[in-house]
Amino acid sequence: MMLVGVALAVLSVLVLVCLLALVDQHKSLETVRRHLSSTSKPQAIPFHPADQSLAQLGLPAQLDQRRQLILIFLSTSCTACRSLARPLGKAPRDKMWIVLEAPSETAALRWLSGVGLPNKNVTIEVDQRAISAFGVEVTPAVLVFHGGNPVVGQTAPTYEHLEPLLLAEDLPSFLTENPVESDRSGPVPESPNGFAEPHEHTEEVPAR
Amino acid sequence: MSSVVGATVQFLAVAVFLLAGAQKLAAPATFGETLRKLRLPGVAVLRRAVPLLELATAALLAAAFRPAAAVLVALEGFGFGVAGIIALRRRTHISCACFGPLDSGVLGIRQVILVPVWLLVAASTLVLPAIGGLAGVAALTAIALAMGCVAAVYLMVPWVRDRRAAMVVTTR
Numbered sequence: 001m002m003l004v005g006v007a008l009a010v011l012s013v014l015v016l017v018c019l020l021a022l023v024d025q026h027k028s029l030e031t032v033r034r035h036l037s038s039t040s041k042p043q044a045i046p047f048h049p050a051d052q053s054l055a056q057l058g059l060p061a062q063l064d065q066r067r068q069l070i071l072i073f074l075s076t077s078c079t080a081c082r083s084l085a086r087p088l089g090k091a092p093r094d095k096m097w098i099v100l101e102a103p104s105e106t107a108a109l110r111w112l113s114g115v116g117l118p119n120k121n122v123t124i125e126v127d128q129r130a131i132s133a134f135g136v137e138v139t140p141a142v143l144v145f146h147g148g149n150p151v152v153g154q155t156a157p158t159y160e161h162l163e164p165l166l167l168a169e170d171l172p173s174f175l176t177e178n179p180v181e182s183d184r185s186g187p188v189p190e191s192p193n194g195f196a197e198p199h200e201h202t203e204e205v206p207a208r
Numbered sequence: 209m210s211s212v213v214g215a216t217v218q219f220l221a222v223a224v225f226l227l228a229g230a231q232k233l234a235a236p237a238t239f240g241e242t243l244r245k246l247r248l249p250g251v252a253v254l255r256r257a258v259p260l261l262e263l264a265t266a267a268l269l270a271a272a273f274r275p276a277a278a279v280l281v282a283l284e285g286f287g288f289g290v291a292g293i294i295a296l297r298r299r300t301h302i303s304c305a306c307f308g309p310l311d312s313g314v315l316g317i318r319q320v321i322l323v324p325v326w327l328l329v330a331a332s333t334l335v336l337p338a339i340g341g342l343a344g345v346a347a348l349t350a351i352a353l354a355m356g357c358v359a360a361v362y363l364m365v366p367w368v369r370d371r372r373a374a375m376v377v378t379t380r
Binding site for chain 2: 001002005006008009012013015016017018019020022023024026030
């Protein structure tokens with residue numbers, strides 16, 4: 001009887017140690033979450049639809065026909081773009097297109113090879129035509145298009161923020177039913193599928 | 209009356225040593241950092257030995273092995289006091305880690321003040337009547353399980369909150 005009691009006591013102490021280890025892990029996770037959300041949270045960026053089609057802006061004509069497109073604006077002069085571009089080389093590219101701002105095509109190609117990003121699904125821009133046409137002023141930035149219209153604009157501080165957008169099967173219904181323009185900036189409301197919710201589309205303010 | 213006081217002191221001490229030892233075993237990094245800052249020799253050994261010693265003290269107290277438990281309580285209390293004095297002499301902020309990551313206090317005067325209290329606990333272990341044998345072991349099990357339940361609730365609360373938040377987003 002005493003042996004059983006001792007065995008139970010040892011087991012209960014082991015369970016306690018394991019649970020306390022889980023509590024410690026949970027605390028560490030919370031710390032990491034807080035750090036990530038404070039240092040690299042995606043921000044909604046101001047943008048507007050371009051007056052011209054994507055083809056007229058120097059991008060491939062077939063992009064205008066895409067039901068869903070994720071346009072990523074990178075620049076050779078931005079450090080964050082470099083760390084974002086590295087994992088993009090292995091990312092699914094079926095609905096993604098990269099617009100790379102560079103002082104020259106040679107500099108752009110050098111930059112692409114430096115980050116290990118194949119020159120595929122990439123448009124090199126030396127005149128900032130496309131980025132200016134949508135009113136985007138920061139890089140790295142992402143514009144999500146649905147039916148040829150930009151519906152979401154946001155920064156992409158890390159690839160981890162971009163990945164859900166690239167892997168999502170479809171856009172959430174609140175974006176496809178009421179595509180909106182954005183001309184305000186601010187923190188992106190958190191969404192489990194990675195899509196930024198436009199500021200205008202709230203309960204208080206009806207979507208246009 | 210003395211038996212009630214004795215049992216109360218006995219199981220309060222059991223709970224304190226159990227929590228201290230279990231916390232340090234569960235999250236050894238915090239305690240290791242404290243030992244490193246104290247510049248004690250054999251940090252790798254002490255990091256494991258101290259929590260095991262605390263758990264052994266809890267077990268001896270619960271089983272009412274009085275002389276051994278009293279010696280260990282007195283030695284550990286004295287050791288905590290020495291650590292406090294070293295921290296005071298270093299004049300640097302050294303995290304206590306007395307209860308692992310649960311304790312964010314600073315090592316120093318608190319440990320020095322508590323030395324007489326530990327010596328009193330050791331003395332009461334020798335003098336006052338205590339519960340031992342199977343009842344003591346059962347009490348130790350109950351205390352460990354109760355602490356485990358508190359830890360489980362602590363883990364469950366944010367989990368339930370996250371699940372609810374996720375459901376609100378997906379049902380929008």
